[in-house]
Amino acid sequence: MCKMIDQIIEEFEEENVxxxxxxxxxNYKVVGAMLMEKKEMLYWTPCTAHCIDLIIEDFEKKKIVHHETISKGKKVTQYIYSKTSIISLLQYFTKGKDFVRPIVTRFATSYLTLDYLMENKGALIRIFTSNKWASSKFTKTSEMQHVEEVVRDKEFWKNIV
Structure with missing residues (x-):
């Protein structure tokens, strides 16, 4: 890898990099150190987005409240997106908005999804208290009852904030 980066530097001419x-x-840290030793005018810098992603990953792994809240949020979104008729209810009550917005940094996606759930808290609660919901076949499954409990759980919403 060091050789490849070294070739790229030579191609652009060392004084331009x-x-x-x-x-x-x-492995990138090692290569960065080697290149800085070899080329006095060169600095290696870790990617800020990657640093932030690692910090967010640590939050999810090391903070129980983060882990539990993300797990609950994932259950809500996974269940909703696994059933087309529930997606229709979601679209109706959120006026066409989606909860899942994939981005380049994988761990930030969980937090952005929680943020979006929070923005649409009222719509989610209205789904689970609506006549359309009450008359659906999904209200009888244990999985759905668990998801409904999460949506109605005040502590879940407090933890998102």
């Missing part, structure tokens, strides 16, 4: 930005994997 002052900084190399990579992710924070150990």
């Amino acid at each position: 002052v900084e190399i930005v990579t992710d924070n994997a150990a």
Whole structure:
């Protein structure tokens, strides 16, 4: 890898390259250190987005409230998106909005989804208290009852905030 980056630097001419930005994997750190030793005018910098992603990953892994809240949020969105008729209810009560917005950094997706759930808290609660919901076949499954409990749980919403 060092050789490849070194070739790229040579192609652009060393005096035109002052900084190399990579992710924070150990192999990139080693390569960055080697390149800075070899080329005095060069700086290696870890990617800020990757650093933030690692911090967010640590929150989810090391903070129980984060882990539990994300798990509950995932259950809500996974259940809703597994049933087309529930997606229709979601679209109706949110006026066409979606909860899942994939982005480049994988761990931030969970937090953005929780944010979007929070923005649409009222619509979610209206889904589970609507006549359309009460008359659906889904209200009788244990999985759905668990999801409904999460949506009605004040502590879940407090933890999102």
